[in-house]
Amino acid sequence: MTVTARAVKEIEGLTDKIQSLAKRRGFVFASSEIYGGAGSTWDFGPLGVELKNNIKRSWWRAMVQVRGDIVGLDGAILMHPKVWEASGHVENFVDPLVECRSCRHRFRIDDLPKGDALMEAWRANTLDVSGTACPNCGERKLADPRKFNLMFKTFVGPVEDTASVAWLRPETAQAVYVNFDNVQQAVRRRLPFGIAQIGKAFRNEITPGNFIFRSREFEQMEMQYFCRPNDAPRLFEEWKEERMRWHRSLGVPAERLRFREHAEDERAHYAARAVDIEFEFPFGWKELEGIHDRTDFDLRRHAEFSGKKLEYFDDLTQERFVPYIVETAVGADRTTYEVLCAAYDEEPDKDGIRTVLRLHPSLAPYKVAVLPLSKNERLSPLAREVHASLRAGFMTVYDETQAIGRRYRRQDEIGTPLCVTVDFDSLEDRAVTIRERDSMAQVRVPIAELVDRVQERLAEV
Ligand SMILES: [Zn+2]
Structure with a gap:
């Protein structure tokens, strides 16, 4: 399909708008910006860290909390250099x-x-x-x-020689493989079971780019699912669907997500099968997540290089074997970009254009903004009191500068689902107005019921 010049312009415009909003409103800053930046590395600002934390929480909840067959791990970034020989990264990466x-x-x-x-x-x-x-x-x-x-090389200790070489990990998965036995001993899971991990990884990309889509330092959310060899093909299919459901649960429209199966010659050296979940970014369809059938490659290699057995013993059948692994690997930064792109919207209104981030309430950095109708010494005490009642239960923000219309727009632009307005009637009737971001509908609510009503409205989506 050819893209017309006008469409290209619109796409570039959209990418620029999202990046400019991300900077202006404190989602993402270029790292070391006052020194001219540090080569495709990024800092997440006050709003960005909330959004990314919410995404990581959602992933952990879906992969660990609600399942019962997956446990967590937080491995060190620096590992024994032999790990990367066993993994194939020294030779093949x-x-x-x-x-x-x-x-x-x-x-x-x-x-x-x-x-x-x-x-x-x-x-x-x-x-x-x-x-x-x-x-x-x-x-x-x-x-x-x-x-x-593509691995970043560094040295452990004061002498920079080959014996002291260490690598910044290019993926988090290896910490899971080398801990297979430790986790088994500690938590005694029967197959199939998984180990999930969120952490930083580093790749010395020669051509990083597309904002936070490809950077040299990034955060991964990876899960390794250990299973019987015969079960791997079926579990691969199940995880494909499961992971697609998760992306949709973030409020990303189904028509902007698709699978792409890797051909044999583009698969990584460890994978028997690989499928990507792709998202339609303004700059095209790009990979978000990989689901891989890694066979028994990883455990076998680490057993070979370490001399330690990495096997599973089934006490019912008395079988001993090396489990297969189905891996799901997604970038937290990429998902943050996905969510920003999917949520970005503009619509005409009486003042021109209203920019709205239609973020799922569970991902929005702030759930509620408390806005006194105007900056006024009679309204402030009650507005502060309302704010205090909401803070313990929700991420909130308080804003009393500028006209109320502009403050609504500011909250729309950062995706705050609800605004609570305290006006002069509130002083008499002890009630406030809840204004909803997407519909802009307003409803009057007694202050005594506010926490419950906010809770209900956030849960509705
Ligand atoms: Zn040249």
């Missing part, structure tokens, strides 16, 4: 990189013109870039490609 001898720019091969064909040639060891022009300067002076490992 590489991108081919070429440097232009004329302008010194570096490129990933798949970012060059006809990149797919060049990648194929690279895999087949027949790559020749001598005829390819540098995308930057146009000279045909690209050097032969060299392998570039």
